[in-house]
Amino acid sequence: MSADEIPESVRGYFGHDKVSLVGDGALPAAPPAPPGSPARRQGEIARAAALEAAGSPGARPGTRPAAIRPRPGAVRRMRLSGEAALMEQSMRDAAGRGDARAAPHPSVGLHWRRGFVPLYRALPWGVVSRFVTRGSGARGWRRSR
Amino acid sequence: MGEPISIAVVGGGAAGISAASMAKRTNPDATVVCCTEYEDVAYSPCGIPYVLGREIPEFERLFLIGPEQYAEVGIDLRRETSVSAIDLDNRTMTANGNNISWDRLIICSGFNYLLPEVEGNDVDGIVFVKNIRRGIELDQRLDSVKKAVVLEGTPLGVEMLAALAHRGIETHLVDPGSWLLSQIADADIAEPVQKSLEDLGVALHFGAELEGFERSGDGLAGVATSEGTIEADLCVVATHKEPETALARSIGLKVGSSGGIEVNARMRTSHEAVYAAGDCVEVPQGLTGIAVQGLTGAHAMQQGRVAGANAGDGDRTYDPVYVPWGMVGGNVQIGGASFGEHLATTLGIPHIVARANGISRARYYPGVQQVIVKLIAEPGTGKLIGAQMVGGEGVKERADFLAFALKRGVTLDDLAWMENVYSPPIGALYEPMSVAAQNGLAQL
Ligand SMILES: Cc1cc2nc3c(=O)[nH]c(=O)nc-3n(C[C@H](O)[C@H](O)[C@H](O)COP(=O)(O)OP(=O)(O)OC[C@H]3O[C@@H](n4cnc5c(N)ncnc54)[C@H](O)[C@@H]3O)c2cc1C
Numbered sequence: 001m002s003a004d005e006i007p008e009s010v011r012g013y014f015g016h017d018k019v020s021l022v023g024d025g026a027l028p029a030a031p032p033a034p035p036g037s038p039a040r041r042q043g044e045i046a047r048a049a050a051l052e053a054a055g056s057p058g059a060r061p062g063t064r065p066a067a068i069r070p071r072p073g074a075v076r077r078m079r080l081s082g083e084a085a086l087m088e089q090s091m092r093d094a095a096g097r098g099d100a101r102a103a104p105h106p107s108v109g110l111h112w113r114r115g116f117v118p119l120y121r122a123l124p125w126g127v128v129s130r131f132v133t134r135g136s137g138a139r140g141w142r143r144s145r
Numbered sequence: 146m147g148e149p150i151s152i153a154v155v156g157g158g159a160a161g162i163s164a165a166s167m168a169k170r171t172n173p174d175a176t177v178v179c180c181t182e183y184e185d186v187a188y189s190p191c192g193i194p195y196v197l198g199r200e201i202p203e204f205e206r207l208f209l210i211g212p213e214q215y216a217e218v219g220i221d222l223r224r225e226t227s228v229s230a231i232d233l234d235n236r237t238m239t240a241n242g243n244n245i246s247w248d249r250l251i252i253c254s255g256f257n258y259l260l261p262e263v264e265g266n267d268v269d270g271i272v273f274v275k276n277i278r279r280g281i282e283l284d285q286r287l288d289s290v291k292k293a294v295v296l297e298g299t300p301l302g303v304e305m306l307a308a309l310a311h312r313g314i315e316t317h318l319v320d321p322g323s324w325l326l327s328q329i330a331d332a333d334i335a336e337p338v339q340k341s342l343e344d345l346g347v348a349l350h351f352g353a354e355l356e357g358f359e360r361s362g363d364g365l366a367g368v369a370t371s372e373g374t375i376e377a378d379l380c381v382v383a384t385h386k387e388p389e390t391a392l393a394r395s396i397g398l399k400v401g402s403s404g405g406i407e408v409n410a411r412m413r414t415s416h417e418a419v420y421a422a423g424d425c426v427e428v429p430q431g432l433t434g435i436a437v438q439g440l441t442g443a444h445a446m447q448q449g450r451v452a453g454a455n456a457g458d459g460d461r462t463y464d465p466v467y468v469p470w471g472m473v474g475g476n477v478q479i480g481g482a483s484f485g486e487h488l489a490t491t492l493g494i495p496h497i498v499a500r501a502n503g504i505s506r507a508r509y510y511p512g513v514q515q516v517i518v519k520l521i522a523e524p525g526t527g528k529l530i531g532a533q534m535v536g537g538e539g540v541k542e543r544a545d546f547l548a549f550a551l552k553r554g555v556t557l558d559d560l561a562w563m564e565n566v567y568s569p570p571i572g573a574l575y576e577p578m579s580v581a582a583q584n585g586l587a588q589l
Contacts, residue, residue, distance in 0.1 A: 038211020039187070046185050047204050050281035061183045061225060062276025067257035067387055070394070072404070079402045083491075090491040091323035091332075095352075100323035100332045101339075102352030105371055107321065125493050129433065132492070136402040138429035138436040140409035141465060 079136050085112035086120060149174045152456050153238060153245055155228045155392065156253030157181025158190075159442045160423025160449035164251045165220050167453030175457055177219065178247075180226040180240045183276050186212060191442055193280040194301065197287065198308030204281050231396045233416065249418050249456040252393055252406065253449060256386035256424035256439055261296065265358030270365025271380045274301060286379070290314050293379040294368040296355060298325040302383030303338065303474045309381070310345040317348045317375050319355055319368060328385075329470060331485045334519065334533045341475025350375070386439035388425045403427040405438035410462040412452035420456050422448035431465035431552060432483060432530055433492075440468060469548035471534075471541045478540035482548035484531035489521050496521045496530060499557060499585020503577025505539045507569035514538050518581040520547075520557065527557035527589050532578075543578060557582040557589065 033039035053060060072080060085108045094100040106113065120128060152175050154165045165179040179186075187210035195201045215222040223240065230239040237244050258273050260266060272283055292315040295302045302318065303325060309316040322328070325335040325342075339349055350372055359367040359374065367374045388405045390398075399407040399415040405427030412420050423445035427436040444466065454461040471480025489496045499520040506513040514537020521531040532547040534540050550560070560582035566572045 033206070033208055038214055039208040040205055040211075042185065042211045043188070043203075043205030043208035046188075046208070046278055047281055049184070050278040051285065053278070054282040054285050060279065062273075062279050064260075065257050065273050065275040066260035066382060066384075067389070068260050068262055069387055069404070070390070073400075075402045076404055086491045086493075087327075087487075090487055091327060093490075094332050094487070095323055100351075101349075102323050104323045104327075105321035105352050105354040107354075121493060123493075125495055128493055133434045136436055137434040138401065138427055138465075139407055141429045141434070 075135060081108050081112050082116060082120070084108050085117050089113065089117045148172065148458060149176070150248040150458070151176045151178070151246055152249045152251065152453075153177075153247035154179040154251045154253060154453075155238070156255055156423070156425075157183060157186040157222070157224070158253060158255045158423060159445040160255065160425075160452070161251070161253035162186055163446045163449035164253055164420070164422055164453035164456070165215075165222075166218070167450040168249075168251070168457040169218060169220050169453075171454045171457030171459040173219070176221070178221040178223065178245055179215070180223045180228050180245075182225065182227045184225055184278055185276075186210075186215075186222065186224065188277050189442075190275060190277065190280075193274055193277060194304035194308045197274075197280065197284055197305070198311040200308075200311070204277060204284070207277060228392060231392055233396050233419075236418065247418075249420065251449075251452050251456050252398075252414070252419065252421040252425060253423045253445075253452075254389040254392060254425045255445075257389050258382050259384040259387045261355050261382070261384065263355055263357045265360055265365075268358045268360050268365045269363050270378055271358060271382060273382050274305065287312055287314065290379045292375075292377045293317070293381065294319055294375055294377040295381045295383055296320075296368075297382075297384050298322065298327070298349075299383050299385070300326065300470070300472050302381070303342075303472065305381045305383055306342055306347050307345060307473075307475055310342070310347050314379075315348075316346065317350060317368075317377070318342075319350050319353050319370050319375065321352065321354045323351055325349070325474065326479070327487070329485065329488070330479060330481065331487045331519065331533050334479060334481070334485065334517070334535045337477045337517075337535050338474030338479050341477045345475055347475075386424055388427075388438050390425055393421065393425065401427045401436045401438075403436045403438040405436065407436075408452075410464075411455045411460075412448055412463055413455065420452040422452040428463065429465040430483070431467045433494075434465070437466065437468070440466065441470065444468075464552070467548040467551040469544040471544045476537075477535060478538060479535045480540040480544040481533040482531060482544050483529075483551050484521055485533040486519065486521055489530065494530065495524055497524050497585060497588045499581045499588065501577050501581035501584055503575060503580055504573045505537060506571060507567075507573055510569040512538075513573075516540070516543075516577045518543070518577040520560070520578070520581045520585055522557050522585055522589075525589060527586065529555050529557065529560070539572075547578070557585045561586055 091104040095103040192207040298320045354371040356369040406421045427438040451463040516536030519533045565576035
């Protein structure tokens, strides 16, 4: 099968030099971009440029794709701490049973561990889930199709 | 014929590129501009760890389309172009100092790794794997690295552990959690991956909190943790994926409880002319409606397509997610869908666990491997709420299938009686998912 015979829907979706040529049993194979293709050329350009820049000082795009979390609002703060407290407790329980190699390093304060976690766990899921969905639910969605 | 509108896309990752392509395909008369800070588009970042680990021979293979091919289909692709401001009233944005007008805007600004707020976090030797060109630079640097630390056992962290170990580098994981992939996987499911990484020589430090980075001259000398200092000349930061929402917040778009931009099922934000997709947004988990963010490249690509179609005057919706996931850790495949036992326990969701140790091919066929399947189901009804798997092969297809089954509300009874392929080289007579379901029925 030549690249031209690949249905437009597939070529448009993946790029025609990705889906090409012939595999076992005359099935279309999906080899990497072949030499001379635009994708391959771009790969060679990228590699040469990156190697030339390597080791030289100065920030380049994506040198530090890292960020400190923006100051969370009340809802996100509650969610972050609540989830961390519950998850860490569940890991501590697993470690206590010998099911995990180590207890987690605590990231939330004692009040979350000693106050929030027991309270949350005492409530049935039917009750808790309503709070969780109200606080952490996505808005403006149908549940499913 | 579509309306001759202008559509601007911020971001050239999986979401941005698929949004731009779909917008143009849906509305060929639209002007589509796509801006990205990076030098390249249409490459697979997912392949970078495997080139670094020498499993893929060269970076060039990760490029999927050449940039000129976007011009051929009428997309104005602007690389190394940073969008610094958006003006909602005038419907313009500033990109590398130039004004670009738009009728519809699609924000696909993606994610950043969460930067550890500790002493020395700017030291040379702390690296992030994201942009392919920086990956190529890192590849060269790895030739002289003797000892490395990977910060956090996230999916990327696990891939980088194996990659560094393959390069013969003394490799350590520092993770405050109790096991690998603890945000998504169960401890027993992660254990074979941990063992496999240890077989490659990786040292795993769980329950260890990062305390700082130690310098020697300009470079990194060690990583200080609550469990002591680990000598290292390189640290790969593979922390949580934090949504990049600075632009969205600057124009007052609503941001949700996960930190992602709020969108509706058409991927429209709180502003009628602005769409968003990919790792910068949050979408509902299918069973609970809880907003989740920072999913996978596959989710980013599909969300981008929905946003692009709608921005181009089409009509598509995106469904709540059941998040099939899977990967190779060491030499073992691990994956799942929706909730595992650990997450269900964490949230307090009542559940039973149905488990089976199965095999991937007929037991006499060369290459047969174990596949462990855990199904998590609602007590009483047996309705599936999640799954976890680990094994030598066949995890991805099962994860995809189970995510779809979850979406359709299947029960353990349905799975216990499911049909399956039996052919010695590719599947055993007893399908492990079905056996797990049968085992679970006894507990209902
Ligand atoms: C090393 C690595 C391995 C991965 N492995 C897998 C995998 O195995 N499976 C999988 O499914 N996914 C994988 N992913 C995908 C990843 O986890 C994300 O889900 C995916 O990259 C999200 O795509 P995105 O387009 O939303 O965001 P990003 O990939 O973060 O892209 C964001 C884009 O926005 C641009 N941008 C941001 N702000 C601006 C601005 N102000 N102006 C202009 N441009 C801007 C950036 O330049 C970039 O092009 C991997 C990613 C990486 C980096």
